[in-house]
Amino acid sequence: xxxxxxxxxxxxxxxxxxxxxxxxxxxxxxxxxxxxxxxxxxxxxxxxxxxxxxxxxxxxxxxxxxxxxxxxxxxxxxxxxxxxxxxxxxxxxxxxxxxxxxxxxxxxxxxxxxxxxxxxxxxxxxxxxxxxxxxxxxxxxxxxxxxxxxxxxxxxxxxxxxxxxxxxxxxxxxxxxxxxxxxxxxxxxxxxxxxxxxxxxxxxxxxxxxxxxxxxxxxxxxxxxxxxxxxxxxxxxxxxxxxxxxxxxxxxxx
Amino acid sequence: xxxxxxxxxxxxxxxxxxxxxxxxxxxxxxxxxxxxxxxxxxxxxxxxxxxxxxxxxxxxxxxxxxxxxxxxxxxxxxxxxxxxxxxxxxxxxxxxxxxxxxxxxxxxxxxxxxxxxxxxxxxxxxxxxxxxxxxxxxxxxxxxxxxxxxxxxxxxxxxxxxxxxxxxxxxxxxxxxxxxxxxxxxxxxxxxxxxxxxxxxxxxxxxxxxxxxxxxxxxxxxxxxxxxxxxxxxxxxxxxxxxxxxxxxxxxxxxxxxxxxxxxxxxxxxxxxxxxxxxxxxxxxxxxxxxxxxxxxxxxxxxxxxxxxxxxxxxxxxxxxx
Ligand SMILES: Cc1cc2nc3c(=O)[nH]c(=O)nc-3n(C[C@H](O)[C@H](O)[C@H](O)COP(=O)(O)OP(=O)(O)OC[C@H]3O[C@@H](n4cnc5c(N)ncnc54)[C@H](O)[C@@H]3O)c2cc1C
Numbered sequence: 001x002x003x004x005x006x007x008x009x010x011x012x013x014x015x016x017x018x019x020x021x022x023x024x025x026x027x028x029x030x031x032x033x034x035x036x037x038x039x040x041x042x043x044x045x046x047x048x049x050x051x052x053x054x055x056x057x058x059x060x061x062x063x064x065x066x067x068x069x070x071x072x073x074x075x076x077x078x079x080x081x082x083x084x085x086x087x088x089x090x091x092x093x094x095x096x097x098x099x100x101x102x103x104x105x106x107x108x109x110x111x112x113x114x115x116x117x118x119x120x121x122x123x124x125x126x127x128x129x130x131x132x133x134x135x136x137x138x139x140x141x142x143x144x145x146x147x148x149x150x151x152x153x154x155x156x157x158x159x160x161x162x163x164x165x166x167x168x169x170x171x172x173x174x175x176x177x178x179x180x181x182x183x184x185x186x187x188x189x190x191x192x193x194x195x196x197x198x199x200x201x202x203x204x205x206x207x208x209x210x211x212x213x214x215x216x217x218x219x220x221x222x223x224x225x226x227x228x229x230x231x232x233x234x235x236x237x238x239x240x241x242x243x244x245x246x247x248x249x250x251x252x253x254x
Numbered sequence: 255x256x257x258x259x260x261x262x263x264x265x266x267x268x269x270x271x272x273x274x275x276x277x278x279x280x281x282x283x284x285x286x287x288x289x290x291x292x293x294x295x296x297x298x299x300x301x302x303x304x305x306x307x308x309x310x311x312x313x314x315x316x317x318x319x320x321x322x323x324x325x326x327x328x329x330x331x332x333x334x335x336x337x338x339x340x341x342x343x344x345x346x347x348x349x350x351x352x353x354x355x356x357x358x359x360x361x362x363x364x365x366x367x368x369x370x371x372x373x374x375x376x377x378x379x380x381x382x383x384x385x386x387x388x389x390x391x392x393x394x395x396x397x398x399x400x401x402x403x404x405x406x407x408x409x410x411x412x413x414x415x416x417x418x419x420x421x422x423x424x425x426x427x428x429x430x431x432x433x434x435x436x437x438x439x440x441x442x443x444x445x446x447x448x449x450x451x452x453x454x455x456x457x458x459x460x461x462x463x464x465x466x467x468x469x470x471x472x473x474x475x476x477x478x479x480x481x482x483x484x485x486x487x488x489x490x491x492x493x494x495x496x497x498x499x500x501x502x503x504x505x506x507x508x509x510x511x512x513x514x515x516x517x518x519x520x521x522x523x524x525x526x527x528x529x530x531x532x533x534x535x536x537x538x539x540x541x542x543x544x545x546x547x548x549x550x551x552x553x554x555x556x557x558x559x560x561x562x563x564x565x566x567x568x569x570x571x572x573x574x575x576x
Contacts, residue, residue, distance in 0.1 A: 013526065014527075016392070017392070019395070024395055038508070096358070096361070097368065122507055123389075127349070127351075127354045127370075128355070128357060128361075128370055128407070131355040131356075131357075132358040135330075135359040135362035136362055138434050140325075141437060142325070142437050143355050159351075160351065161350070161351045161352060162410075162502075163442075164445040165442070165443045166439050167443075168437050168438065169437070169438050169440060170438065171435055173435075174435075179501075180508050181501060217367045217369055217398070218397060219395055219396070221396050222388075222394065222396070223394045223395075224392065225394065225534075228533060228551075230550060230551050230553065231554035231555055231556065232555055233557075233558065234558070235545070235557075235559070240564050241568045242571060243555075244539065244557060245571045245575070
């Protein structure tokens with residue numbers, strides 16, 4: 001079985017994230033780049049399948065600037081077999097349309113049985129790219145799974161929606177997305193880190209993939225919200241509850 | 255007025271979802287709202303009345319036996335059919351699990367552009383401009399899709415108003431069976447409908463509990479204060495991970511984004527990922543034992559104290575008031 005995992009490099013959410021004031025694009029220098037937590041869990045799912053069936057091949061695919069190669073190396077050190085990096089300056093500032101077209105084009109040549117992604121990323125939060133990829137490829141989509149059982153050319157799983165849960169299933173090839181309820185990713189060990197250096201990483205440009213680079217959407221303007229100021233802080237000496245109720249009354253909140 | 259196509263995700267039990275009101279309100283500002291539904295049988299007159307009450311001028315009622323057994327595709331097919339029939343100037347869907355997938359797939363099918371997770375949309379100089387709240391409200395960004403069909407997902411609970419009621423004109427269309435490989439829905443387990451408490455998304459008051467509550471039993475204190483304030487219940491991720499409450503209550507970076515009038519944080523440290531989901535609240539109140547907890551940096555009123563001492567007193571005082 002061949003599984004391609006989409007991983008995304010994002011700014012670490014442990015610090016304040018920034019947009020470039022002129023373009024509205026992500027300021028990549030403002031934070032440490034890390035693999036998005038949910039896509040790391042997606043990789044963990046693929047690696048668990050491989051743990052059970054050694055013949056499974058796990059490929060990681062990412063689109064991003066040259067520093068995203070670090071994310072690929074990390075994934076390789078965790079146990080993925082090879083990487084594909086969609087890398088092209090023309091793709092900087094790509095919107096959902098371009099990103100999904102480029103990733104779908106890269107996937108077309110992989111003959112993947114399964115494509116696994118995170119249900120949404122911590123920076124974009126659109127939660128749309130995997131669905132667009134599924135539509136490009138004509139694969140069934142199993143989005144926002146809470147659990148996944150991958151066997152005999154079939155994925156089954158429980159899916160979270162606003163109304164509750166659903167049990168869903170689809171045959172290979174398919175696109176599935178995991179939620180943050182999935183297991184945390186394993187840590188790379190020393191052997192993995194050493195081995196990662198020898199694993200192959202292919203680089204693909206926009207023209208090789210035959211995708212354009214003109215976004216369909218454009219940012220018109222952006223404004224930064226001033227930081228919130230701290231208000232009044234009181235130490236409870238027995239009267240805090242009454243002060244709180246008075247505060248809510250004065251603010252007309254009750 | 256141009257048509258605005260709106261995806262209404264009817265549940266498998268035929269309910270109109272809470273997101274419909276806000277979606278139709280935005281649509282009415284941009285043009286004539288055309289609600290798109292998918293159902294296995296004829297559309298229920300009650301559903302038609304509800305959608306009319308929320309401002310649907312037309313209903314494009316798609317029917318297919320696969321409405322609730324094939325995942326996603328019937329919605330995408332219905333939307334594509336409505337786009338062809340009504341030549342809209344935009345398509346709106348909720349930024350829900352189903353809505354965003356349908357929006358993305360429709361964009362690929364129609365060659366449209368996507369504007370995701372918007373908190374508002376308006377007409378400016380004849381074009382549709384969307385407003386986005388980025389990085390937990392740190393930035394407000396305006397965007398547009400200049401040349402092709404804009405397909406817009408709207409954050410649930412972000413829109414307050416309601417469109418004027420209309421008497422909808424209903425067109426029923428029969429969808430052809432989906433071709434190609436599909437995802438099958440084998441069964442549903444509906445979350446119990448919470449009729450006594452407001453929904454977290456869009457609630458005017460939210461009371462959230464964190465790891466500081468200590469246990470699932472103790473977490474009831476959060477619910478008691480919420481009920482005393484007529485509030486929705488939220489939680490930090492640590493409280494969710496510890497099993498105090500279900501994931502659907504998670505507020506923050508990877509949970510729900512809320513912008514209530516009042517947000518009360520109980521036993522929550524205020525990690526940056528939590529603040530990203532609530533710092534746009536109008537007023538923030540925090541109760542935490544640790545005087546250095548980061549939540550106090552953004553709280554309008556911070557109480558350094560034990561939730562198990564302070565909160566029961568607050569509930570008592572609120573009872574005495576009423
Ligand atoms: C990629 C990523 C995404 C994340 N997304 C989210 C998210 O969406 N939402 C989210 O909330 N977190 C998220 N987190 C986790 C976040 O970093 C914090 O771990 C989490 O918010 C902490 O929750 P907490 O404040 O309840 O727990 P803690 O940080 O453990 O805080 C508990 C607080 O309770 C106080 N306390 C204890 N007992 C009492 C008492 N009796 N009375 C009063 N106070 C008391 C303590 O002083 C402490 O400040 C994310 C993390 C990552 C890495």
